[in-house]
Amino acid sequence: MQKLTNRSVQVDRSPMTFGEKIYLPAIAKGLGITLSHIFKKKATVNYPEEKRPFSPVFRGLHVLNRDEEGRERCTACGLCALACPAEAITMEAAERKPGEENLYREEKYAAKYEINMLRCIFCGYCEEACPKDAVYLSETIMPASYKRKEFIYKKEDLLIPHPKKQETK
Amino acid sequence: MSEIQKFKVTIDNISIEVPAGTTILNAARMIGGEVTPPAMCYYSKLKESGGKCRTCLVEVSKGSEKDPRPMPKLVASCRTTVMDGMEVKNITSEKVVDARKGVVEMLLINHPLDCPVCDQAGECHLQDLSYEHGTEGTRYEFERRTFEKEDIGPYISLHMTRCILCYRCVNTAKELTDKREHGILERGDHSEISTLLGKSLDNEFIGNVIDVCPVGALTDKTFRFKNRVWFTKPVDVHRDCPTCSGKARAWMRGDEVFRVTARKDQWGEVEEWICNDCRFHKKEAADWVVEGPSKIDRRSVISQGHYVDTKDTQVLIDKVIGKQPRFTLDIHSVSDVNKPEVELSRIQGPAHSDDFKATQE
Numbered sequence: 001m002q003k004l005t006n007r008s009v010q011v012d013r014s015p016m017t018f019g020e021k022i023y024l025p026a027i028a029k030g031l032g033i034t035l036s037h038i039f040k041k042k043a044t045v046n047y048p049e050e051k052r053p054f055s056p057v058f059r060g061l062h063v064l065n066r067d068e069e070g071r072e073r074c075t076a077c078g079l080c081a082l083a084c085p086a087e088a089i090t091m092e093a094a095e096r097k098p099g100e101e102n103l104y105r106e107e108k109y110a111a112k113y114e115i116n117m118l119r120c121i122f123c124g125y126c127e128e129a130c131p132k133d134a135v136y137l138s139e140t141i142m143p144a145s146y147k148r149k150e151f152i153y154k155k156e157d158l159l160i161p162h163p164k165k166q167e168t169k
Numbered sequence: 170m171s172e173i174q175k176f177k178v179t180i181d182n183i184s185i186e187v188p189a190g191t192t193i194l195n196a197a198r199m200i201g202g203e204v205t206p207p208a209m210c211y212y213s214k215l216k217e218s219g220g221k222c223r224t225c226l227v228e229v230s231k232g233s234e235k236d237p238r239p240m241p242k243l244v245a246s247c248r249t250t251v252m253d254g255m256e257v258k259n260i261t262s263e264k265v266v267d268a269r270k271g272v273v274e275m276l277l278i279n280h281p282l283d284c285p286v287c288d289q290a291g292e293c294h295l296q297d298l299s300y301e302h303g304t305e306g307t308r309y310e311f312e313r314r315t316f317e318k319e320d321i322g323p324y325i326s327l328h329m330t331r332c333i334l335c336y337r338c339v340n341t342a343k344e345l346t347d348k349r350e351h352g353i354l355e356r357g358d359h360s361e362i363s364t365l366l367g368k369s370l371d372n373e374f375i376g377n378v379i380d381v382c383p384v385g386a387l388t389d390k391t392f393r394f395k396n397r398v399w400f401t402k403p404v405d406v407h408r409d410c411p412t413c414s415g416k417a418r419a420w421m422r423g424d425e426v427f428r429v430t431a432r433k434d435q436w437g438e439v440e441e442w443i444c445n446d447c448r449f450h451k452k453e454a455a456d457w458v459v460e461g462p463s464k465i466d467r468r469s470v471i472s473q474g475h476y477v478d479t480k481d482t483q484v485l486i487d488k489v490i491g492k493q494p495r496f497t498l499d500i501h502s503v504s505d506v507n508k509p510e511v512e513l514s515r516i517q518g519p520a521h522s523d524d525f526k527a528t529q530e
Contacts, residue, residue, distance in 0.1 A: 077285030078397035082473065090506040093394040095519035108286045108394050111525045112506045118498075131285050148498040154505060 059124045059137040062115055064158040067105055072159065073134035076110035080126035080135055088119035089126060105132075113155040117142055178251040180204050180227075181261045193246035193257055194225050198436065204259050205436075207269075207298055209276070209383050210335035211247035212438055218340050219247035222333065223272045224298065228265050231256035243268055270302045279314040280384070281330045282307060289385030291398035291470045294437060295333065316361055321351070322369030323518070324390050324449045325379060329361050332386035338362065338378035345442060346372040362386065373412060376448040380431045380439050391449050392420075392428040393519035399470045401427050406457035413444040418463055424454045425514040432463070452514055 019025065045052055054060075065073045076093035094111035096104045103109075122142075126135050145151060174189040180197050181204040187196045195213070197205045206227055211219035225247045229240040234254030243265060246257070259265055277299060284290040299305045316329035334353065339362075342349040350372070351364045364370065370378075379387050401420035406429075408415045420428040429448050431439040451457065465472045487493050501509060516524055 075285045076394075077290070078400060079285065082397075082399060082470070090504070092506050092513065092520070092525075093396075094521055094525060095394050097521050100522065106283075106286050111520065111522065114504055114506050116500075116504075149503040152500075152503045 054139045058139050059122045059127075061117075061138050061140040061142050062120075062126070062153070062158055063136050063138045063160050064113065064155065065134050065136055066160055066162065068163065069102070070162040070164050071101075071103060071105040072109055073105050073132045074110045074113060075106040075108050075132055075134075076113070077131065079129040079131060083125040083129035085123060085125065086119040086121050088116045088121075090114050090116075110155060113158065115153045115158065117151040117153055118148060176251050176253040176255070178253075178255045178257065180257040181259050187251055189250075191251055192219075193227055193229075193244075193249050193251055193255075194219075196251050197227075197246065197257075197259065201435075206246050206259055207294070207301075208247055208436075209294060209298070209333060210337060212337050212340070212381060213436070214438060215337065215340040215344060215381075217343070218335075218337055220245055222276065222335055224269060224276070226265055226268050226272065228258040228262040229255060230258050230262075266302075270304060273299050273302045274304045274308070276333050277304060277307060278309050279330070280333070281313060283331075287328075287331065287385035288388045288393060288398070289331075289382075292437075293385060294383040314358060319363060319367065320369070321364055322371060322390075324376060324445065325370055326388050326390045326393055327362065328386050328388070329363075331384050332362055333384055334360055334362075335383060337381045337383065338387055341378050341381045342370075342372070342375065345374040345377060348372075350375075373445050374442055376445045377431065377439065377442050379448075380433070383437075389428055389430075389448070390518055391452070395513050395516075395520070396422060396427050399473055402475055403463035403465060403471065405432060405460040405463050407460060408447065408451065408457050410444060410447055413447060414441045415443070415447060416441050417443050417447055417457075419457055419459075421454070422514075425512055426452045426454055426457070427514045435466075 067073055074091075076091045078091065081087075081089040081091060090112075091110045091114070092112040093108055096107050096109055122137065124137050127137050175186045176189050176191075177184060177186050178193070178196050179185075180193070180200060183200050183204060185196060185200050187199060194206055194208060194211060198213075206225040208219070209222035209224045211222075211225060223245060225245055226243040227246045228243055229249070231237050232240060232255065233252035237254075246259075273295075276295060280295065284293070284296060287293070290296060296305075314330070319327055319329065321327045336353070339349070339352050342351060350368055350370055351362060353360050354363045354365060355361055376389075379389050382388075398420070401422050404419050404421050406417055406419045408417075416432060418430050418432045419426045420430065429443070429451060431441060431443045434440055462475070462477065465475070501507075513520060
């Protein structure tokens with residue numbers, strides 16, 4: 001039969017020589033390979049004490065951004081939900097009342113904003129679609145949990161801390 | 170004089186015979202498709218509309234059979250009637266495309282570009298137009314023209330900053346109502362739609378100004394910020410209405426009627442005017458007889474996620490595993506959004522923080 005490639009090698013089935021029969025040189029050779037690995041760079045890191053550096057394009061857990069004055073940037077335009085291929089984002093909008101100008105940047109805001117992390121595929125389309133620079137994918141790995149309901153992230157879970165309130169603390 | 174004189178007109182190398190007195194725009198609409206110039210102010214149902222926005226500019230490369238000289242400038246196709254043997258260039262003329270781009274940019278100078286907030290986004294003619302011409306961004310660096318917000322009643326909200334002064338709503342009020350209560354005040358750059366004394370618009374057909382408005386200057390207050398246009402599903406519905414034809418379009422989500430508008434044709438124009446009662450008060454699914462889903466252009470964002478001619482596939486999972494699958498998470502037990510017992514569409518006017526606080530407790 002014609003060979004498909006010239007990489008195949010016929011298995012050597014000739015009887016073992018005396019040197020091979022005493023095994024000891026082969027064991028020593030094997031131990032030598034094992035020992036040499038002690039001096040090589042480790043493939044693992046000691047997580048969580050040590051963390052691997054993220055790639056600059058890493059897409060992790062979402063955050064909802066605030067502006068410099070701590071007002072919420074999201075206006076519930078629905079473009080992230082529209083762009084989302086997994087349909088993970090839902091929201092309900094409300095109108096800003098007089099006196100709430102320090103809370104919300106625009107006339108309209110997201111009264112409720114939820115991301116279902118069980119559905120989310122971390123594609124980053126929401127970040128790309130957002131016209132108000134409100135939603136960002138951070139460099140945080142999605143925390144694990146035993147309960148499904150803990151994967152429904154509400155607006156309070158996603159919002160970044162208030163910049164001014166943090167300073168006073 | 171029994172026979173109406175027919176004129177032969179060629180638009181973008183497509184010839185058509187139209188009755189004398191037809192405008193170039195209407196002749197182009199008879200051909201249809203891409204040769205039709207866009208129109209922001211012209212409205213075929215309103216007698217006096219047209220001639221204001223200049224987006225329908227076309228080049229007339231041959232005046233008529235008798236006088237073949239081209240017209241010296243681009244002409245507004247909604248106001249220019251055809252002549253026999255006229256040759257018109259629309260998208261085949263570089264001059265027209267260039268001029269139209271300039272017009273769109275001009276319309277956008279004072280437009281606030283707040284599409285994420287605006288309820289018209291998704292069905293806005295200015296938005297479509299600007300994206301078609303690649304002018305969705307802005308080069309304007311100065312302060313935009315702003316107005317004090319005026320309350321014109323419980324049903325219609327007016328955002329004067331978004332207005333492009335097309336006069337469509339003024340003409341609508343003139344034709345549908347006995348006494349027009351709003352109009353354009355001031356002039357030039359200061360022009361604004363207003364009722365002058367802060368009166369509210371309350372004629373029973375005045376709701377039609379919302380449908381007629383090509384931008385988000387006049388929007389439905391009962392739908393304000395409730396949902397985005399593309400998340401609701403348009404359904405053709407009708408009801409027995411003593412004042413109007415009762416033929417409308419309901420924008421639904423599940424069984425909730427979020428918004429009622431008039432039905433619109435392929436040019437985005439209202440087919441039949443509807444009354445305020447149908448538009449603002451009939452927000453129950455039981456009020457309407459459903460005819461079927463509305464036809465929406467498949468390129469429109471409104472048609473996203475709305476599938477037609479779908480087939481129900483048989484569910485086999487229970488047969489395979491020998492029992493009903495167990496739900497591991499009832500989303501409504503965790504989620505605050507879209508709670509089945511809370512119906513946003515029933516709230517009068519836009520939702521506020523109080524509405525959500527009440528439901529949380």
